[in-house]
Amino acid sequence: MALILSVLEQGMIYGILALGVYITYKILDFPDLTVDGSFPFGAALSVRMIGEWGLPAVLTLPAAFFGGVLVGMCTGIIHVKLKVRDLLSGIVMMTGLYTINLWVAGTGYVPIFNKETIFDNEMVNSIVPSYLFQFKNVVIIFLITMAAKYLLDWYLRTKSGFLLRAVGDNDTLVTSLGVDKGLVKIVGLSIANGLVSLSGCLYAQQQRSFEISIGTGAVAIGLASVIIGTSLLRKITLIRVTSSVIIGSIIYKACIALAMYAGVSANAIKLITAVLFLIILVIGMDKKRR
Amino acid sequence: MLLLSGIEMEEEKKDMIKKVSVLMMVVITMVMILAGCGSKEGYSIGISQFAVHGSLDNCREGFLAGLAEEGFVEGDNLTIEYVNAQADAGTAALTASNFVTKKVDLICAIATPSASTAYNATMNTNIPVVYTAVTDPVAAGLANEDKTSVGNVTGTSDVLAVEEQLGMIRRILPDAEKIGIIYNTSEANSVSAIADYKEKAGAYGFEIVESGVTAMSEVSLAAADLVNKVDCITNLTDNTVVSALQTVLDEANKKNIPVFGSEVEQVRAGCVASMGLEYYELGKQTGKMAAKILKGEVQASALEFEIITEPSLYVNTAAAEKIGLILADSFVESAYECFDEIVVE
Numbered sequence: 001m002a003l004i005l006s007v008l009e010q011g012m013i014y015g016i017l018a019l020g021v022y023i024t025y026k027i028l029d030f031p032d033l034t035v036d037g038s039f040p041f042g043a044a045l046s047v048r049m050i051g052e053w054g055l056p057a058v059l060t061l062p063a064a065f066f067g068g069v070l071v072g073m074c075t076g077i078i079h080v081k082l083k084v085r086d087l088l089s090g091i092v093m094m095t096g097l098y099t100i101n102l103w104v105a106g107t108g109y110v111p112i113f114n115k116e117t118i119f120d121n122e123m124v125n126s127i128v129p130s131y132l133f134q135f136k137n138v139v140i141i142f143l144i145t146m147a148a149k150y151l152l153d154w155y156l157r158t159k160s161g162f163l164l165r166a167v168g169d170n171d172t173l174v175t176s177l178g179v180d181k182g183l184v185k186i187v188g189l190s191i192a193n194g195l196v197s198l199s200g201c202l203y204a205q206q207q208r209s210f211e212i213s214i215g216t217g218a219v220a221i222g223l224a225s226v227i228i229g230t231s232l233l234r235k236i237t238l239i240r241v242t243s244s245v246i247i248g249s250i251i252y253k254a255c256i257a258l259a260m261y262a263g264v265s266a267n268a269i270k271l272i273t274a275v276l277f278l279i280i281l282v283i284g285m286d287k288k289r290r
Numbered sequence: 291m292l293l294l295s296g297i298e299m300e301e302e303k304k305d306m307i308k309k310v311s312v313l314m315m316v317v318i319t320m321v322m323i324l325a326g327c328g329s330k331e332g333y334s335i336g337i338s339q340f341a342v343h344g345s346l347d348n349c350r351e352g353f354l355a356g357l358a359e360e361g362f363v364e365g366d367n368l369t370i371e372y373v374n375a376q377a378d379a380g381t382a383a384l385t386a387s388n389f390v391t392k393k394v395d396l397i398c399a400i401a402t403p404s405a406s407t408a409y410n411a412t413m414n415t416n417i418p419v420v421y422t423a424v425t426d427p428v429a430a431g432l433a434n435e436d437k438t439s440v441g442n443v444t445g446t447s448d449v450l451a452v453e454e455q456l457g458m459i460r461r462i463l464p465d466a467e468k469i470g471i472i473y474n475t476s477e478a479n480s481v482s483a484i485a486d487y488k489e490k491a492g493a494y495g496f497e498i499v500e501s502g503v504t505a506m507s508e509v510s511l512a513a514a515d516l517v518n519k520v521d522c523i524t525n526l527t528d529n530t531v532v533s534a535l536q537t538v539l540d541e542a543n544k545k546n547i548p549v550f551g552s553e554v555e556q557v558r559a560g561c562v563a564s565m566g567l568e569y570y571e572l573g574k575q576t577g578k579m580a581a582k583i584l585k586g587e588v589q590a591s592a593l594e595f596e597i598i599t600e601p602s603l604y605v606n607t608a609a610a611e612k613i614g615l616i617l618a619d620s621f622v623e624s625a626y627e628c629f630d631e632i633v634v635e
Contacts, residue, residue: 002415003391098504108476111406111431113413113440134414208410209431211379211403212476212504260388266373266381 001134007257008138011250012145013202014221018229018249019152019242020068020195021222026230028188029168033090033219034075037097038068038193040215042200044105047210050115052106057118060201061144068197069190071097076186094215101212108212117205137206144202148195149242155191156242164188196222224273225249228280332367333396333584336389338408340401341377341529344555345448348569349400349422349576356577362584377529379403386411396420396580399445401529402430402479409443418583418590421445422576423569425479425527427595437594444593446576448527450552451601452486454565455524456494458603459550461621462563463522468497470520472512472538474530475502483526509534513541524550525561535559536634546613557604560632562615563625565601572598602626 017039024032042064049055049063071093079089102108116122119137128136155161166174167184174181196218204210229248233239239247252273259272337353339346350372354364362368371394375382386407389397397412397419399405405421409432412419419442427433427447433440459469471487473480484500491498499520501512509531516523523542525531531538532552539560542549551561553569575596582588605625609632610617622628 002387006387006391102475107478107481108474109402109406109430109478111429113406113409113431207383207407208413209406213379217380256384257388260384261391266376266378266385269381269384 003257003261005134005138007254008250009141009206010257011253012138012141012246013199013206014225014253015145015199015246015249016148016202017196017199017218017222018225018245019148020192020199021219022226022242022245023152023164023188023192023195025223025226027165027168028185028192030079030086030185030189031090032075032189032192033087034071034093034097034189034193035090035196035219035222036215036217037094037101038071038196038215039200039203039218040101040210040212041071041097041104042068042197043204043210043214044101044110044200045197046201047110047112047204048104048106050117050205051110051112054115057116057121057205060118060205061198064201065194065198068194068200071197072190072193073186075193076182076189079189080182080185097215098212101215105210105212109209111209112205113208117208118202119205141202141206144198145246148198149246152191152195153240153242160184160187221249221252224277225252228252228277231280231283332369333362334369334371334392334394335396335398335580336385336392336394337370337372337398337400338382338385338389338404339372339374340382340404341533342374343529343533344559345527345532345553345569346400346423346529348553348555349573350398352570352573352575353398353400353422353577353580354573355570356574357581358577359574360578360581360585362581375404377533379407383407383411390415390417393417396584398422398576398580399424402426402477405432405443405445406430409441412442416442419443419445420576420580420583420590421595422573423448423527424595425449426482429478429482433595439591439593439595442590444579444590445595446572446579447595447597448553448567448569448572449597450483450486450527451565451567452483452490454601455550455552456487456490456496458563458565459496459522459524460494462548462615462617466496466521468499468520468522470499470501470516470523471526472501472503472509472516472523472531473526473528475504477528477530480526480528480531483528487524487526503530506530506534510537510541513538517541517545517547520547522548522550525552525556527552532556535561543613546615548610548613548615551604554602554604554627557606557609558629558633560609560612560634561606562609562613563603563605563617566604567598567601605629606632608632 024030045064045067046060049060075089075093078084163184167181171181225248226245229244233244255276364370373385382404390411397408399408399421400423402424405424408419422445424447432443488498501516503512548562551557551564553566557564583590603625604627606629
């Protein structure tokens with residue numbers, strides 16, 4: 001049971017990250033490495049707010065989101081105004097954010113074990129009876145993830161959302177509509193990194209600590225989730241793409257957790273993950289070849 | 291027409307394969323979860339070690355020896371599952387939650403990141419966590435300022451013997467002015483140790499020159515730069531730098547600068563000397579604490595964390611010879627243990 005809860009918690013937290021990666025990678029066709037920096041940024045900010053500043057945990061959610069939005073805007077400005085290539089603007093931001101994150105958090109490792117978090121505070125503890133405590137995290141994460149997902153779905157159906165999708169597919173269409181495609185890209189990057197940062201904020205509160213290295217490989221996990229989700233659940237039209245991305249994240253985390261549970265050595269986990277990833281890609285790829 | 295139906299059949303086959311493989315994955319999942327629910331005889335302990343280097347390995351061996359002395363022998367009435375996180379925080383977290391799923395009787399966490407992930411994973415459970423090689427449990431959030439525990443977690447701390455190390459360096463190098471320290475900026479144990487060093491160095495007439503790195507790959511550049519500015523280098527219990535010790539020694543040897551270690555394995559590997567902790571003993575002490583908890587004599591929350599107060603002098607005469615450093619005979623004889631060769635594993 002603990003295994004299932006852990007997989008669902010991690011899967012959904014990284015699901016929000018995957019939503020962000022989905023926007024930049026699939027919609028904007030922009031491989032955004034900023035994620036490796038904005039994920040820990042949300043974590044650092046929330047830990048600083050809860051730990052040193054003693055602010056109520058619920059404020060960390062909007063703070064992390066808008067912090068991520070700012071980060072995404074910077075990446076966008078570097079790419080659009082300074083004309084740096086997509087991959088490189090992400091790398092520039094990711095590198096710079098290492099220092100900024102250390103600065104925001106205070107040091108490379110900040111525990112917040114005894115502080116109130118979004119999962120463990122007076123309000124929540126008074127509503128939930130103690131025998132259901134182990135489910136607290138999952139339910140709260142589920143609510144936040146669903147909120148993020150539905151907001152994103154709603155956004156993608158607005159005019160701004162359509163322009164976002166157009167920029168990725170055929171940006172001349174956007175220009176022909178009289179809209180600045182650079183601005184649309186910046187908006188997309190901002191929203192995506194806002195989501196990633198929100199995901200980092202939840203991660204730090206679930207782990208009750210901030211560690212500077214949590215960002216390494218975040219973009220890889222996000223991409224894996226997006227591709228697993230979209231490949232495996234492509235044919236099921238009932239599930240919207242955003243949901244399939246979150247499910248993909250849960251599946252990815254489940255594979256790793258199961259591998260470890262089955263006694264696979266920690267060293268081999270990455271190889272096993274790669275093999276699983278390959279199998280899933282191949283199964284999902286068949287359609288495209290026709 | 292025939293071509294179309296041929297393709298359709300291919301698609302159906304692929305669908306079938308997909309469905310069967312998903313079904314198989316589900317079945318395997320359920321079997322594994324159910325298998326894990328079975329009970330084992332005796333006690334089970336999960337050991338979560340953060341990285342592979344001598345000091346941590348010594349802790350683990352000491353831990354097992356300490357348990358054995360108290361009657362818990364692996365294979366007899368004790369099952370041990372040992373997972374090394376290879377210096378990856380994500381793996382440490384996964385390991386901890388894995389141990390919780392398997393409902394081990396106790397988790398032994400070696401080094402700060404393993405300790406904090408273990409504590410986090412066991413917060414809503416009854417599984418006690420006994421840590422070792424955590425330099426600053428208070429900064430890590432595992433203990434209060436007065437050494438009492440914050441929860442079902444306790445252990446031993448390898449707090450550095452800074453005063454004794456500074457005193458030893460002064461004895462060996464009466465004229466030295468600057469001590470260099472390389473550390474990983476993201477290891478909290480190192481950050482607090484640097485502050486400690488800076489506070490105490492003045493009294494011994496030293497100035498600390500620090501060089502921060504973010505990953506093992508940066509150590510060689512940092513070392514090459516630092517050796518030009520200082521008279522000697524001393525190590526902290528920094529997992530990154532200790533893992534890259536040979537790189538530091540290489541650069542220091544080129545300039546004939548001594549490197550002082552923080553524990554015996556480093557001296558064995560080529561550091562000139564150290565006022566160090568015997569990590570094996572620290573591990574043993576931890577093992578005995580764990581045994582008390584397993585026997586039910588005491589709860590982890592009631593135990594204060596323990597430290598080893600007496601550091602021992604370790605000397606490596608071969609390392610001193612290599613850089614042309616002369617050590618007084620009386621000094622070498624006063625050592626707890628003296629090595630006359632450099633052993634690189």
